[in-house]
Every structure is written in C-alpha cells, then in structure tokens.
Amino acid sequence: xxxxxxxxxxxxxxxxxxxxxxxxxxxxxxxxxxxxxxxxxxxxxxxxxxxxxxxxxxxxxxxxxxxxxxxxxxxxxxxxxxxxxxxxxxxxxxxxxxxxxxxxxxxxxxxxx
Amino acid sequence: xxxxxxxxxxxxxxxxxxxxxxxxxxxxxxxxxxxxxxxxxxxxxxxxxxxxxxxxxxxxxxxxxxxxxxxxxxxxxxxxxxxxxxxxxxxxxxxxxxxxxxxxxxxxxxxxxxxx
Numbered sequence: 001x002x003x004x005x006x007x008x009x010x011x012x013x014x015x016x017x018x019x020x021x022x023x024x025x026x027x028x029x030x031x032x033x034x035x036x037x038x039x040x041x042x043x044x045x046x047x048x049x050x051x052x053x054x055x056x057x058x059x060x061x062x063x064x065x066x067x068x069x070x071x072x073x074x075x076x077x078x079x080x081x082x083x084x085x086x087x088x089x090x091x092x093x094x095x096x097x098x099x100x101x102x103x104x105x106x107x108x109x110x111x112x113x
Numbered sequence: 114x115x116x117x118x119x120x121x122x123x124x125x126x127x128x129x130x131x132x133x134x135x136x137x138x139x140x141x142x143x144x145x146x147x148x149x150x151x152x153x154x155x156x157x158x159x160x161x162x163x164x165x166x167x168x169x170x171x172x173x174x175x176x177x178x179x180x181x182x183x184x185x186x187x188x189x190x191x192x193x194x195x196x197x198x199x200x201x202x203x204x205x206x207x208x209x210x211x212x213x214x215x216x217x218x219x220x221x222x223x224x225x226x227x228x229x
Binding site: 004033035040041042043044045048058090092101102103104105106107 | 119122147149154155156157158159162203216217218219220221222
C-alpha cells in the first residue's frame with residue numbers, strides 16, 4: 001500500500017459544485033501539504049499543516065479550504081468549483097522541519113467543466 | 114522570499130551522453146535545495162538534496178547535483194543518460210533562515226527526453 005494515498009484519483013465535476021479531495025498517510029509525519037500542478041507552472045502551494053491545529057495558507061489558497069481531521073488525514077475542498085481549478089492536485093507529507101524533504105501521493109486529477 | 118528558476122522547459126539528450134538540467138535559486142539566507150523527479154501519471158519522487166557540506170551531492174539512479182553558491186545554482190547532472198531517465202524534473206528550495214514554518218518552493222519543471 002502507498003504511504004500517501006489520495007482519493008479520488010480522477011474526478012470530473014461541473015462549475016459551482018462542491019468537491020473534496022482526500023489524503024491519508026501512514027508515514028506518521030506531522031506535516032502535510034496540498035500542491036497544485038499546472039503545465040509550465042510547476043507545483044504551487046495551496047495549504048499546509050504542521051499539526052491538527054496548525055493550518056497555513058499557501059500562495060494560491062483563494063477558492064480552497066482544508067481540514068486536518070487527524071494527524072494522518074488532510075482534505076482539500078473546493079466550495080464552488082470553477083474551470084480554472086482544473087489541475088492535478090498533490091498531497092505531500094514531511095517529517096523534518098529542518099530539511100523539508102517531502103513524500104508525495106500519486107495525485108488527483110480534477111476537471112471542472 | 115524564496116524562489117527557484119528552471120530556464121529550460123525541455124532538455125533533449127542522446128542515450129549514453131551526459132545530461133545537465135539547470136536550476137538557479139534565490140533566498141535571503143542559505144538554501145536547502147532539492148531535486149525531484151516525476152514519471153508519467155505518478156507523484157514526485159525525491160532524488161537528492163543539498164543541506165550543507167560537500168558541494169557535489171549524489172542521489173538516486175546515478176544522479177548528482179552541484180551546489181554553486183556564487184552562481185546561486187544547483188544543476189542536476191548524470192554522466193551517462195538512459196532512456197528510462199526520461200521524465201519531468203523539479204528543482205525546489207527552502208530558505209535556511211526561516212523559522213521552519215515555510216514550505217518548499219518548486220520550479221516550473223524541466224522535461225528530460227533521452228533518445229535511444
């Protein structure tokens with residue numbers, strides 16, 4: 001089983017719908033992250049969490065919200081999806097505050113029509 | 114602020130030839146630098162990192178990277194490319210001087226194509 005699991009792996013939805021992407025990890029890491037990948041733009045940070053009660057906005061948090069339900073679970077929500085949120089979304093975990101090495105899930109491909 | 118630039122969208126190299134994928138960075142203090150690789154339909158995988166010490170860092174799959182502080186660069190290299198090295202490569206940076214609360218900043222990625 002994968003250490004960082006994302007569900008769903010693929011989702012097609014319509015403009016205005018609420019969508020939730022879920023991430024769970026078995027690595028025992030405190031830090032969890034949501035990144036968005038767009039062609040030519042690399043990965044951009046949406047939200048990150050250092051523990052259950054420590055949630056931080058990234059560079060592109062508008063239109064997104066997150067919930068850290070437990071140390072192992074970190075979900076990303078789009079309250080009202082729009083087409084420019086069509087992207088590949090990655091969850092990642094990290095252990096060491098001093099180095100920042102991350103472990104990524106397989107990605108969730110979201111298409112908003 | 115921290116940032117990283119990968120000036121090449123794509124690098125093409127023949128199998129058996131050496132390869133270089135370029136990365137430059139900008140931080141306020143000293144950098145932590147990383148290379149990640151992404152194969153099709155997969156998440157990113159860690160290749161190597163520079164924290165401190167020797168400027169030449171060796172990583173997975175025969176890759177290495179050279180930290181050059183004066184040129185603010187961290188280029189990824191491999192002496193002999195394989196077709197299986199074809200993938201998307203990301204450079205990432207974090208500023209050592211922050212409080213530990215900042216996440217990695219990634220470059221835009223460079224697609225490496227190794228021709229047989």
